[in-house]
Amino acid sequence: MILHKAKGIHLEGKKSMSKKFPIQEYMNPQFVYIHLLQQASTLKRVVEVGETVKIGQIVARREGFGEMPIHASISGKVTAVKKVWHSSGRMVEAIEIENDNLNQVDPSIVPDKNVANLSREELVAKMKESGLSGLGGAGFPTYVKYGSKTPIHTVIINAVECEPYLTCDYALLIKYPEKLLKGLSYLLRASNASKGVITYKKYNQEFKEVLTPFLKEFPNIVLFDVDDIYPAGWEKYLVEQVTKTTYKRLPGEVGVIVDNLATAITYCDVVENNIPLIARAITITGEGMKQPQNFFVPIGTKVSDLVKQAGGYVDGLDSSNTWYIAGGPMTGRAILVDDLIVNDTLGGVIVKPFPEPKEHPNCLGCGKCNDVCPVYLSPTEIENAFNQKDLVAIKKLNAEKCIVCGLCSYVCPSHIEITDYVVRAKELLRKGA
Ligand code: SF4
Ligand code: SF4
Incomplete structure (x- = not known):
């Protein structure tokens, strides 16, 4: 049995914030940014600044393993190639396209009669x-x-x-x-x-x-x-x-x-x-949002556009006193700017007010993180091994089996981001350093 302890746990879903709202289409942002990165692969750009592009036109290619084309999600002009935020928490080079609002479609997008x-x-x-x-x-x-x-x-x-x-x-x-x-x-x-x-x-x-x-x-x-x-x-x-x-x-x-x-x-x-991957659904939600919402948007849309589109932040908040989770709260990544860009892997952004200082910053030794781990790991022992850079112990503790579910952080009464330590230990093991 895989989920042995407590067979997983029930979480407070917080889905009611946005669940009742049907998908709202927002298909014509003024700019989109097509990241030149997919998973760990850097993409090869095939359009130049100044060129006009149509919806569905190839603008970049992934090469090597998983080679495939990447397409423009709006029609308009390529205005820049510059670094923008990516859901991985990094700045990544992207193709900036300014919308001409003509919705010109590439001739490859036609119904298939066969x-x-x-x-x-x-x-x-x-x-x-x-x-x-x-x-x-x-x-x-x-x-x-x-x-x-x-x-x-x-x-x-x-x-x-x-x-x-x-x-x-x-x-x-x-x-x-x-x-x-x-x-x-x-x-x-x-x-x-x-x-x-x-x-x-x-x-x-x-x-x-x-x-x-x-x-x-x-x-x-x-x-x-x-x-x-x-x-x-x-x-x-x-x-x-x-x-x-x-x-x-x-x-x-x-x-x-x-x-x-x-x-x-x-x-x-x-x-x-024959419509390529040019759009996706995304939830913009969280305690910092006036009206959480589900959107369907072109890939490359700015999250800040969607925050505005959904009615903005709750009174008293703005981008200077909020933080964001790119993805879900269990497996997503904390990001401090709302200049994040929608990509193929980003299904949600959670907007949160800055938290109050934590009451119990130290480990209480309660063992809750061990109890919930669905793959039998001991996160605190892995943390200790990581702090000592003890690769032999990290390996013995099977850190590589972590599925990054985030449960150990979720249940921690001291709000220790214990998952991060396990992830970093995995990374250390991978690099063998
Ligand atoms: S994040 Fe990893 S260590 Fe933590 S509970 Fe999930 S599988 Fe276990
Ligand atoms: S759940 Fe938190 S406080 Fe309890 S043992 Fe794990 S890290 Fe320490």
Whole structure:
């Protein structure tokens, strides 16, 4: 059993802040910034400053492993190449495009009249040409998983969205249930899998209501609900729940591919209309926001535009006395500026007022972090080993098995960011320094 202790824990979701708001489209920001970085790969820019570009035109290429094109998300003029904030917490070079508000579309974006006859190879090629990557936060090139020779019997859609605060996946599914089913049916064809499973949290019974009327057209797709625990959206947990098997490194070892629901919905547009990955859903929420909201925006949109669009900060707050979490509160990254840019992996930004000073800055030795760790680690021992730069101890303590779920920090009564120490210990081990 993977989630052995307490079988995961129930978290205060805070999803009600934004959950009731349907996806709001904000498709014409004045500027977008296409990062020249994807995962750890630097992208090669193929447009020059001064050039005009259309929506869907190739502006950069990822080379080497996971090679694929990256596309303009609005039409307009390339006005600069400059460093902007990335959800990794770094400044990263990006292509700045100023919107001409003409919404000129690249001629490659046309409906495909031959969808029913597309072969597996053609479906995988479309993934590659569209620059589709995992929108659940991993950013892994989708075609790499589907182009593998490993036999696949099941594709699992992760609609669990188990991070607190975030609701954009929920809003996306409520708006596009049929697109999700079609997208999944194309993913099944692209992998030769015989079964599709859509996983979601039990309390989201609305998913069942919106999907059921369409399900009869998709006899090889079933729904599967999971308990309201964290980290129920963890890939390994989902595979075990659905297939009763587990794996060491990748779900493909047991004949499974897992994809996020936003990836499947985007893939529907890729297959049917040749629309590349140029937009995504994102939740802008948190105690610092006047009106938390779910948006659908071009990749490259400034988060500060979305904060304004959602009504701004609560009274008394502004960008000087707030901080931000890029992603969910459990696995996201703290950032001090709102100049963050939406990229393929950014599904949410949580806006928080600066916190009061902490009461108990020291470890109390309570052991709660050990008790909740779903992979049996001892975070405090790893922290000690990290502080002493003791690689042998870090290895012995299996720090590399940490799935960065954030639970140890979450339960710590002293508010120690103990996850950070484990992550840094992993990094130390990786570098062997
Ligand atoms: S972040 Fe890592 S060490 Fe902490 S509870 Fe999760 S898996 Fe365990
Ligand atoms: S939960 Fe926090 S206070 Fe308790 S042992 Fe772990 S680090 Fe120390």
